[in-house]
Structures are given as C-alpha cells and as structure tokens.
Amino acid sequence: MSILEQTYFIRKIHPFDNLTKTQLDEFAQNLDIEYYKKNHVIQQTGEQPDKLYFIIKGLVQEKHEEEVMSIYSVNEFFDAVSIVENYSKHTFVTAQETICYTLSREIFIRILHENNQLESYFFQSISQKLNANISNEKNKELANMMVAKVKDANVHRAVIVPYTTSIYDAALTIKKEKVPTLLLKDDLGEIHIVTDSDFRQKVILNRMDYDDIVGKISSTGLIFVNENDFLFNAQFLMAKHGIKRVVVKNNEDEIVGIIDQISLSSFFATHTFSVSNAIEKAETIEELKKASQSFIKIIRSLNAKGVKIDFIAKLINQLNQKLMHKLFMITAPQELIGKSCLVVMGSEGRGEQILKTDQDNALILADDCEIEEEKLRAFTHDYTEYLVDFGFPRCEGNIMVSNPYWCRRQKEFKNLVFSWISNKTGDDFMNLAIFYDAVCASGNKDLLNEVKEYIFKVGASTQSFYMHFAKIITSFNVPLGFFDGFVFDSDDKEHKDEIDIKRGGIFILVQGIRSLSLEHKLFKTNTIQRIMELNNVGEIDDEFKQELIEAFNFLNTIKLKSNLDKLDAAKEINNYINPDDLNTMEKDLLKDSFKIVNKLKKKLEHHYKLNYV
Known part of the structure; x- marks a missing residue:
C-alpha cells in the first residue's frame, strides 16, 4: 500500500484519529506488513511485546489459557495495553489467515x-473509556440543535379575533383558549397583537373601561417567520428587533401560531419545566395527552446536548410518573382516593424506561376499600386505554391495571407474593422481579411498602429462594463469540446480523x-442506585461498581441511539442493534461492556452456586 493509503487506514481507527498530521505521517512511514497463517501465535503470555498490530485482513483471538477473552478483526488493533505495560497478560492467536500492519513499540x-x-x-x-465515548458522541450530536425548526418548538396556537372586540371579551377569550396572546384583525386585514401584559399595564394601570375596544391597547408592525425556518433564526429576529415574540406562518402564508422567548428558552433547555407545569395544570384528558406528546422532543434535546443516559431516564421517569398521577387523579373514582396505590413496575419502576415501550402497572387496594367491582373494572379499563392513547403501548404480558391479576387488595397481593416465592417457576420469579421494581406513582405508598417488606420476610425464610431467583440469568447468553466478535441468533431471520442488546x-x-x-433487602429500585447500595454494604468493590455503572449506561445509550434512528426512519423501536452500524470504538466498547456483564454473571454463578441449582 502507498503512504497515502496507510495514512487513510490509520486515521479511520479511533483513537488514532487524534494524531496530528506530522504524527500520522510518521506512523504511516514506519508501518510494516506481516502475514500469518491460521492458528499462528503472534504474542505469548509473559512476553515483552515490541510491536503494535493493526489488522488489515483476518481475525485474531485474545486468550487466557484456553478461554477466548476477545476477538479483533479488520480495522482494529492490539495490544496497546501490553506495550504500555511492557508485559503481555494474554496470548494472541490468529483464527484465520491474517495480514497486519505493525508499528514498533519505540515509535508508538x-x-x-x-x-x-x-x-x-x-x-x-x-469505565473511563465508556464514559468518555458517551461524552464524545453527544458533542457530535449537539450540532443537531442548530438545525432545529420553528415547528419543533412549543408554538402557541394563534387565536384571531376582530379588532373591535371589547377588552372584557378579549380577556375572556385568553382565559378560555389558554393562550398568552391574541391576534387582532382590523377592517383592512392588518394583523395586530395584544398580550396578557398589555391588559395589566395598559388596562388596569390606566383604569380603562372594560367595554372599550381591545384594539386600542394592541401593537402593530409584527415580525413573521416560517414554521420551517431554523429556530435560531427566530431567536435572531427577536434579538435584532428587540421583541419577545414572532408570528409563525406556514408555506401557504397562513398564520399558524406565535413563538415567544419563553418557548425558545424552553426548547434549548429541553422545555422540561414547561411540560411539567402543563401536566400539573392540566384539567382534562386532552391536555394531558398534549403534554405527553412533548416527551420525545425532550429526549432528543437532552440526548443531543450530551446529557448522560441515567439523567435522561430519571427526568423522563419523573414526567411519566407525574403524568400517571394526574391521570389517576382526574379519572379515579372517589372510593379509590387514599385507599389504593397505583404502582409502576419493570423498567418504568426502575426509572430506566426512556422511550415509551410498554405499560407495566398495577393497583393495590386497601383491604377496607369499598368500591363496586363493576365500577373498579370500568376505571382500570379506561385508565389503560388512556395510556395507550398517550403513546404507552399495551404490555404483551398483560401486566396492566386492566388485568384483574394485577388489580387486587393488599392481602391478596401478599398471597401472590407467597405463591411466587413458594412455587419457584420461571413465570413466578419473573412476576416477582417485575413487582420488586415497583414504585408508587399515585396514592398510598404504604400499601406497596408493606407488601415489599413481606417479600423480604418470606424470601428470607426460604433457604434456596435467592439461588432460584438469580438462576434466571443462566437462560440468557452474552453475545460475545469466536468469529467477528459477536454471536448472532441464526434462527432469527427477521433480525439477521443483529444483537438483542437487552437479552x-x-x-x-x-x-x-x-x-x-x-438478598440484601434493599428498597431501591433503580439499577445504578442498587449498584451503589451494594457497594456501600461491601457486596461489590469500588472498581467493579464503576465498571457496572458505565457498562449499563453505555448499553442503554447505544440502545437509545439505535431507537431514535429507527423513529427517524419511521421504523418500530426494539432492542436490536446491528454492530455494523457502530464505529470501531463503539464496537470495542460494546465488547468491553459485554465483558463486564460476563464478569457479573460469573460472580453470581459463584455466589449462588448456580451450577448446582
């Protein structure tokens, strides 16, 4: 290959894309090419390596004794760690005919x-690499904010009334339509604007007659912007003209709304506060639905700004729970208020569901709650249907309040817990796992806490319970394999060459x-919080704690990124990712994350003696 081709090859591989031009040239000029047959040992455990290898063609296995630790393929390198430490911890063997560039240790x-x-x-x-990669990717996505359109922000609905409308009627219209501004149209067709501050400063302070014409307190000379224009252009126009709002038109030159400084600030700050405020003030189902439709914008905005995945999940979880609480308070029969506990479970309960995937909820009734069965079932059916309309899909396993199995009195839930722990079937343990993640979204949380305490009590009385509960993980395999580094399910034709990152x-x-x-009787439901609590009680050490947190965040970040891409392409979101869609560094970090998962799996196998259960 020519020096130009070698330079291009090295530059494609992270982190060597950070080399200066001079350094890159020196790399390229000092590369040699070496050929190895299949099963050739390139580097032995215990050796002092003198070369860094870049794979042009073939596969190389990194082994510890007979166990394959990792796989390196085209456009990947090995083993920088051995060169830095001047000691090879593992052996590197070709899995097929392999051609490599090599660079001397001295130059590297x-x-x-x-x-x-x-x-x-x-x-x-x-863990530091995982964390650094997430920040790097988010910085790249920050550029997406610069191409946001006006219609992507919170554009207030345009309400147009005659110029001659009375001040009193105009004020009533603002209140009824729940808009901060009114547009007025005079006999010549000219558009004027009047804001809520105009009523305060011009009407009240000047003691104007409420029957006077509202046009007298309006302003003219409006600035217009197209809904498909860039959002930063709207911000520029406001700054240029010293105004707080511009009128939005569509491509047919029709007025479709008004965007103000608050809307702009909200968008660039993900407008989380305004959405949260809208949920609190909502009085109807339709108002709640409108607020819920803003969640995806918040997720995209936070993701583009480089906000870490655990914070995005926490924020969206708070909005989801606030939404579910308000929906409950609007729709629940009076008999349930104070006498029940609406709980969310699974990923929603753990605060880890970001995009709306499914519903996992239940309703615990106080034992002395008096409500007719027919009335209760009508409410739970409607509650589920409202959430579906809001964009929360039905749970395929029917784990929803509309299912009587998940809507019962507290003593009946305790009986369920006892049967789950006693029967020791796969379904029983999955139900228990889902319920253990439950948090109160609305109502009397003591009803839930008492059932959880009962779980700890009954579980501790059964010696083999924890072993059987943990054994579920043995049914799931980490997709790290021998060839291209990942193992694919050959029977799954629909998702060929894809990995189920959740399973x-x-x-x-x-x-x-x-x-x-x-086992440690922790009330925390969030996985990261649980990891930190397990570290506090000495179950896992500081280094493993950090590895687990960063691996968990990286896996969820890759999943979110993939699903946002699917939404952009109008595809159904799922748990599958194609490694070919990842860059070299992401593939490397995905392997590192899977290694950490495997490390946890081995710890559990040893801790609970799962091979003997």
Whole structure:
C-alpha cells in the first residue's frame, strides 16, 4: 500500500484519529506488513511485546489459557495495553489467515507521550473509556440543535379575533383558549397583537373601561417567520428587533401560531419545566395527552446536548410518573382516593424506561376499600386505554391495571407474593422481579411498602429462594463469540446480523443486580442506585461498581441511539442493534461492556452456586 493509503487506514481507527498530521505521517512511514497463517501465535503470555498490530485482513483471538477473552478483526488493533505495560497478560492467536500492519513499540510509546489525547485514552480504565465515548458522541450530536425548526418548538396556537372586540371579551377569550396572546384583525386585514401584559399595564394601570375596544391597547408592525425556518433564526429576529415574540406562518402564508422567548428558552433547555407545569395544570384528558406528546422532543434535546443516559431516564421517569398521577387523579373514582396505590413496575419502576415501550402497572387496594367491582373494572379499563392513547403501548404480558391479576387488595397481593416465592417457576420469579421494581406513582405508598417488606420476610425464610431467583440469568447468553466478535441468533431471520442488546446485556445486568439487592433487602429500585447500595454494604468493590455503572449506561445509550434512528426512519423501536452500524470504538466498547456483564454473571454463578441449582 502507498503512504497515502496507510495514512487513510490509520486515521479511520479511533483513537488514532487524534494524531496530528506530522504524527500520522510518521506512523504511516514506519508501518510494516506481516502475514500469518491460521492458528499462528503472534504474542505469548509473559512476553515483552515490541510491536503494535493493526489488522488489515483476518481475525485474531485474545486468550487466557484456553478461554477466548476477545476477538479483533479488520480495522482494529492490539495490544496497546501490553506495550504500555511492557508485559503481555494474554496470548494472541490468529483464527484465520491474517495480514497486519505493525508499528514498533519505540515509535508508538514516543508519539503516545507527545499526544495528550492518545496518552489519556490508553491510560484510562474501561469505565473511563465508556464514559468518555458517551461524552464524545453527544458533542457530535449537539450540532443537531442548530438545525432545529420553528415547528419543533412549543408554538402557541394563534387565536384571531376582530379588532373591535371589547377588552372584557378579549380577556375572556385568553382565559378560555389558554393562550398568552391574541391576534387582532382590523377592517383592512392588518394583523395586530395584544398580550396578557398589555391588559395589566395598559388596562388596569390606566383604569380603562372594560367595554372599550381591545384594539386600542394592541401593537402593530409584527415580525413573521416560517414554521420551517431554523429556530435560531427566530431567536435572531427577536434579538435584532428587540421583541419577545414572532408570528409563525406556514408555506401557504397562513398564520399558524406565535413563538415567544419563553418557548425558545424552553426548547434549548429541553422545555422540561414547561411540560411539567402543563401536566400539573392540566384539567382534562386532552391536555394531558398534549403534554405527553412533548416527551420525545425532550429526549432528543437532552440526548443531543450530551446529557448522560441515567439523567435522561430519571427526568423522563419523573414526567411519566407525574403524568400517571394526574391521570389517576382526574379519572379515579372517589372510593379509590387514599385507599389504593397505583404502582409502576419493570423498567418504568426502575426509572430506566426512556422511550415509551410498554405499560407495566398495577393497583393495590386497601383491604377496607369499598368500591363496586363493576365500577373498579370500568376505571382500570379506561385508565389503560388512556395510556395507550398517550403513546404507552399495551404490555404483551398483560401486566396492566386492566388485568384483574394485577388489580387486587393488599392481602391478596401478599398471597401472590407467597405463591411466587413458594412455587419457584420461571413465570413466578419473573412476576416477582417485575413487582420488586415497583414504585408508587399515585396514592398510598404504604400499601406497596408493606407488601415489599413481606417479600423480604418470606424470601428470607426460604433457604434456596435467592439461588432460584438469580438462576434466571443462566437462560440468557452474552453475545460475545469466536468469529467477528459477536454471536448472532441464526434462527432469527427477521433480525439477521443483529444483537438483542437487552437479552444479551441489559437484562443480565439488571437481574443480577436485582438478585443481590433482594438478598440484601434493599428498597431501591433503580439499577445504578442498587449498584451503589451494594457497594456501600461491601457486596461489590469500588472498581467493579464503576465498571457496572458505565457498562449499563453505555448499553442503554447505544440502545437509545439505535431507537431514535429507527423513529427517524419511521421504523418500530426494539432492542436490536446491528454492530455494523457502530464505529470501531463503539464496537470495542460494546465488547468491553459485554465483558463486564460476563464478569457479573460469573460472580453470581459463584455466589449462588448456580451450577448446582
């Protein structure tokens, strides 16, 4: 290959894309090419390596004794860690005929210390690399904010009334329509504007007659912007003209709304506060539905701004619970108020559901709650249907308040818990796992806490309970394999060459941490909070704690990124990702994350002696 081709090859591989032009040229000029047959040992455990390898063609396995630790393929490199430490911890063997570029250790180490970004990368831990990659990707996505359109923001509905409308009637219209401004149209067709502040400053302070014409307090000379124009242009126009709002038109030159500074600020700050406020003030189902439709905009905005996945999940979870609480208060029969507890479970209960995937909810009734069965079933049916209309899909397992199995009195839930723990079937343990993640979304939370305390009590009385509960993870395999680094389900034709990142990574981590948390009788439901609590009680050490948190965040970040792309392409969101859609570094970090999941799995197998259960 020519120097130009070698330079292009190296530049494609992270973190070598951070090399300066001079450093890149020196890399390329000092590369050699080496060929190896299948099963050739390139580097032995215990050796002092003198080369860094970049794979042009073929596969290389990293082994510890006979166990394959990792796989390296085209456009990947190995083993920088051995070069830095001047000691090879593992053996590297070709899995097929392989061609590599090689770079001497001397040149690599010298340039490593000359380049701060390169040095920082190779001296980071796995958890630090995961964290750094997430921040790097978010910075790239920040540019998306610059192409946001006016229609993407919270555009207030345009309400147009005659110029001669009385001040009193105009004020009533503002209140009725719940808009901050009114547009007025005079006999010549000219548009004027009047705001709520005009009523305060011009009407009240001047003691104007309420029957006077509202046009007298209006303003003219409006600035217009098209709904498909860039949002930053609307912001520029406001700053240029010293105004607080502009009128929005569509492509047919029709007025469709008004956007103000608050809307702009809300959008660039993800307008979380305004949505939360809208939920609190909502008095109708339709108002709640409108507020819920803003959630995806918040998610996209936070994601583009580089906000970490756990914070996005926490924020969206708070909005979801606020929405469900308000829906409950609007629709629930009076008999249930104070005598029931609406709970959300599963990923929603753990505060880890970001995009709306399904409903996992239940209703615990106080034992002395007096409500007719028919009335109760009508309410739970309607509640589920409202959430479906809001964009929360039905749960395929029918884990919803509309299912009588998940709507019962507290003593009946305790009986359920006893049967789940005693029967020890897969379905029983899955139901218990889902319920253990429950949090109160509305109502009397003591009803839920008492049932959870009962779980701890009954579980502790059964010696083999925790082992059977944790054994669920043995049914799930981490998709890390021998060939291209990942294992695919050959029987799944629909998702060929894709990985179920939930089954192969997220679930194992969640269930593993959930098992240890249940054994330690922790009330926390969020996985990261559980990891931190397990660290506090000495179950996991500081380094493993950080690895688990960063691996969990990375897996969820990759899943969210994939599903946002699917939404953009009008595809159904799911748990599948295609590794070919990831860059080289993301593939590497995905493997690192799966290694951490495997490490947790092995800990649980040893801790609970799962091979003997």
